[in-house]
Amino acid sequence: SKTPVGFIGLGNMGNPMAKNLVKHGYPVIAYDVFPEACKEFQDLGAQVTESPADVAEKADRIITMLPSSPNVIEVYTGANGILKKVKKGSLLIDSSTIDPAVSKELAKAVEKMGAVFMDAPVSGGVGAARAANLTFMVGGVEQEFDAAKELLTCMGSNIVYCGEVGTGQAAKICNNMLLAISMIGTAETMNLGIRLGLDPKVLAKILNISSGRCWSSDTYNPVPGVMEGVPSANNYQGGFGTTLMAKDLGLAQISATNTKTPVPLGSQAHQIYRMMCAKGYALKDFSAVFQFLREEETF
Template sequence: MSTIAFIGLGHMGAPMSAHLVAAGHTVHGVDLNPAAAAAAAERGVQIVSSVAEALDGADAAITSLPKPEHVRGVYGGIDGILAHAAPSTLLLDTSTVDVETSRWCHAGAQQRGLSFVDAPISGGTAGAEARTLTFMLGGGAADVERAREVVAPMAGNVIACGEAGAGIAAKLVNNMMLFISVMAVSEGSQLAEQLGLDPQVFWDVARVSSADSWALRTWYPVPGIVEKAAANKNFDATFSVELARKDCALAVQAGDDTGVHLPAARLALGQLDDLIAEGLGGKDCTLVARFASPDGTLRGYDPSRDGASAA
């Protein structure tokens, strides 16, 4: 079995690293949040105090971080991964970043004789817990094959997308389509209720009809329909508005860079911006269903329970 450094033990990283431990690997974990580190330790991750310590003797290093600036910070600098990784250590970033940041990681690794694979994931926290994540791999063929073995204990699907940056490009397009789907599911769920349809009956219809989607099956924004949906927990985040806004903005920027017109993605981005402007950035991204409600209220969401205003 291998020794794996895991940097970033949050909602995604904690269950992912735990699956690696369960598969027999030794996992050295790092996280700035003491609570996240403690939770990972309970699942068998050996917590260390620095990136350099995590990399000592590591066969692979995996990062799971919120934003591009965090990835650049962890990879760059005198205390970063690029400065301390051994040539034999395979580097994988599962974070959702812009294509330029991913290429920056690839270039920095290449300059130092290191192997890097962009390895973003899809499936959310539910997929991380169930080890059914989809990994989208970008990099040299030999490195991608090594990465395939590393991520297998966390994955339901592993897809080689192409050369450097292809994985993150696939992820940005995928997430853009997801947020557009969330907007469609939000509007459909509210219209169905206003038309007097039983929510469960309508979901059963949509699930086996042309309206079916991952968002409908996993994140349906009506309580009591999909067990793990945020609608059952006052829309506490499974995928926060702030992170969704980050991902959607990266996709819109990619559209600007390539000349592709993305009107639906811009609508989705605008709704996420509106939630953030209301102080709801920490809630679940499916709370955009509020904008389809006739009066702005949403069944399953009580703003008094989190101190936020839905006005």
């Protein structure tokens, strides 16, 4: 029978991901600061614990899926953190999207304890998490990749080795910076076309067979009424939250500063998503930038 797998952070993404591990027959040892998030897992037969240290005591493979860098640091190095009880030879996989510099620091601390740390952030939203269809971008020691893959294939369909620790995060941050830029570009373009008298469906159709085509125009169009089954068709509910996009763009800015890399459009995108958070769009899907750009002048 399979040995237990710890799972810490059972939110929008962690919940369906951990369920897929249960489905594959792994006994799951669960923890979340928010007790409500664990209840469902108790019913599924998972063991719910009191702290990340408890998880580390009971499982030698642990996946974390937390909001941002400070939460991951707390779960690893806090008073009741994983590092307090981690067993030698344990495999610790962090699938949160965080600062690659933090991943590298944690990898060092984990290595000192005789265990292995890998960063494995994901692409694909809640739907892909449910369908075990995520893409994992994995950074860390290559010899450990197969061991990580054994677990990650239960939750995703594309598991890509990126390089040394932190490079999974690097790939994720780069992807999301481009996604934000293309989403804003699609939204402002669609808005201009509409104000020039074009039917948004006709404009989208033309973009999607022309050189302006991108994922934001053909798979996740931000204009209500152009596509079905996307957040713009449902008042921008669900999907990928504007706060999370703002966080990822902030990470891209930190990385760009650290490497002296000019990212003018990434900076602009970061500011736009920050403004949206401040103006009541925080919990809407990030494609709501279309709505934000449509706000009428009131003075």
